[in-house]
Amino acid sequence: MKFLSDKALERLRGAETPDLAGTRYRLLERIARGGMGVVYTAEDEHLQRRVALKVLDVPGTDGDLANRLIREARVLAALEHPGIVPVHDVGTLADGRVFYTMKFVEGKRLDKFIESVASMPDRLRIFLRICDAVAFAHARGVLHRDLKPANIMVGPFGEVLVMDWGLAKILREEASNRVREADPQATIFEKPKQTNIASDTTELSVVTGHGTVMGTPGYMSPEQARGDVQHLDARSDIFSLGALLRFLLSGKPEVASIPDGHRLDKSLAAICAKATEAAPVERYPNVQEMARDVSRYLDGLAVGAHRESIFEKARRFYRRYRFFILLIAAYLAMRVLILLLLHR
Amino acid sequence: MIDPAAIPAPESLEDLFEKEWLRSLFALAVEDLHELCVARERERTFRLFESYDLEGNDKTSYEQLSKEYGISVADVTNALAWARREFRRIALERLRELCGSEEEFQREARAAFGWDAK
Numbered sequence: 001m002k003f004l005s006d007k008a009l010e011r012l013r014g015a016e017t018p019d020l021a022g023t024r025y026r027l028l029e030r031i032a033r034g035g036m037g038v039v040y041t042a043e044d045e046h047l048q049r050r051v052a053l054k055v056l057d058v059p060g061t062d063g064d065l066a067n068r069l070i071r072e073a074r075v076l077a078a079l080e081h082p083g084i085v086p087v088h089d090v091g092t093l094a095d096g097r098v099f100y101t102m103k104f105v106e107g108k109r110l111d112k113f114i115e116s117v118a119s120m121p122d123r124l125r126i127f128l129r130i131c132d133a134v135a136f137a138h139a140r141g142v143l144h145r146d147l148k149p150a151n152i153m154v155g156p157f158g159e160v161l162v163m164d165w166g167l168a169k170i171l172r173e174e175a176s177n178r179v180r181e182a183d184p185q186a187t188i189f190e191k192p193k194q195t196n197i198a199s200d201t202t203e204l205s206v207v208t209g210h211g212t213v214m215g216t217p218g219y220m221s222p223e224q225a226r227g228d229v230q231h232l233d234a235r236s237d238i239f240s241l242g243a244l245l246r247f248l249l250s251g252k253p254e255v256a257s258i259p260d261g262h263r264l265d266k267s268l269a270a271i272c273a274k275a276t277e278a279a280p281v282e283r284y285p286n287v288q289e290m291a292r293d294v295s296r297y298l299d300g301l302a303v304g305a306h307r308e309s310i311f312e313k314a315r316r317f318y319r320r321y322r323f324f325i326l327l328i329a330a331y332l333a334m335r336v337l338i339l340l341l342l343h344r
Numbered sequence: 345m346i347d348p349a350a351i352p353a354p355e356s357l358e359d360l361f362e363k364e365w366l367r368s369l370f371a372l373a374v375e376d377l378h379e380l381c382v383a384r385e386r387e388r389t390f391r392l393f394e395s396y397d398l399e400g401n402d403k404t405s406y407e408q409l410s411k412e413y414g415i416s417v418a419d420v421t422n423a424l425a426w427a428r429r430e431f432r433r434i435a436l437e438r439l440r441e442l443c444g445s446e447e448e449f450q451r452e453a454r455a456a457f458g459w460d461a462k
Binding site: 001004008011021094 | 368428457
């Protein structure tokens with residue numbers, strides 16, 4: 001039996017490390033594992049910058065996983081928006097594994113980031129930026145289908161990026177064409193057939209009579225959970241956004257999980273409730289409408305999702321114009337005081 | 345006299361055992377790989393694997409090997425990728441034979457290769 005040196009042992013342990021020979025990238029470190037493969041940081045030696053490199057576990061360019069990774073890269077390439085992580089390159093490594101590189105985001109996942117953001121308006125502003133990115137994708141005919149805190153990154157300068165478009169669904173032929181324009185060889189899948197890709201315990205993947213269920217419990221719409229893939233539309237992502245908003249405000253995506261004694265403001269609770277209605281038709285028709293309600297709340301205005309009582313209206317009016325109301329009250333009090341002093 | 349400093353701590357003894365266990369597992373897998381290469385008439389692939397992964401140092405490059413063996417760099421890359429894949433498969437097969445359960449296998453595979461075996 002051949003004696004293996006320590007050096008050989010180390011090399012053999014890394015036998016599955018992507019072979020980047022012949023590429024412009026140099027492997028730096030492994031940062032995450034997803035359902036399909038592993039994400040590393042690598043250095044782009046031509047541009048001398050750090051990138052994130054996502055690579056499949058298995059070699060081959062024509063399997064379902066490879067198709068999904070390539071499709072994810074092409075979807076990202078078609079969605080140029082400051083809130084969507086940009087893709088730089090896609091290809092096949094010398095060891096036959098498909099990879100793509102994207103911007104390396106040196107930030108925190110949303111669930112970790114909000115631990116340091118106590119202010120509710122700040123959390124709502126982050127939410128609005130997520131809405132911007134999702135609305136942009138919807139306008140391009142792309143559904144994310146896996147919106148959850150773990151898939152949102154917040155950068156060191158407050159930039160908010162929606163990540164992991166591996167479950168994205170292309171809704172319209174127009175969007176399909178846009179992806180094809182980016183690469184004429186692109187394959188567009190209306191209904192991904194991939195199964196058994198979720199090694200992450202938080203991600204669910206089950207085959208049903210209708211199609212494949214992929215998403216995350218708590219954030220996945222009921223129709224997505226049923227595997228009704230063909231009838232999914234923007235309102236499925238709106239459900240996830242509602243759960244995400246609830247998570248931002250209460251720390252949990254579901255209503256039942258809101259801790260005792262922790263009550264959401266009625267308007268915000270109504271926005272979450274409307275976005276997460278079981279029937280898609282009861283939800284906001286599009287992301288812009290939902291974002292508008294959140295913006296109106298931030299501006300101290302009435303929201304469309306909640307019909308206010310007269311007391312609530314008065315309280316909101318007071319909150320919004322508190323400074324002027326107090327100023328006028330102080331002025332009137334002063335006038336009364338002066339009148340009383342003069343009539344003594 | 346035994347120098348007390350030379351006696352390894354229990355933790356390092358455990359590490360030492362793990363390392364030696366892994367060394368023998370990998371050595372067996374390398375032997376199997378050699379046999380596979382011979383059976384498939386891919387001796388050159390095994391020699392490349394031996395030169396680069398088993399005996400190579402930091403200065404050994406694909407380019408150097410390509411010149412040495414009179415083949416293209418792409419051929420070296422493909423041969424090494426094949427050999428590593430087969431090595432990993434064989435090592436995991438050996439490991440599976442040695443483990444009593446799937447859970448134990450996954451744990452050992454993670455310890456050997458650093459992540460889940462598939």
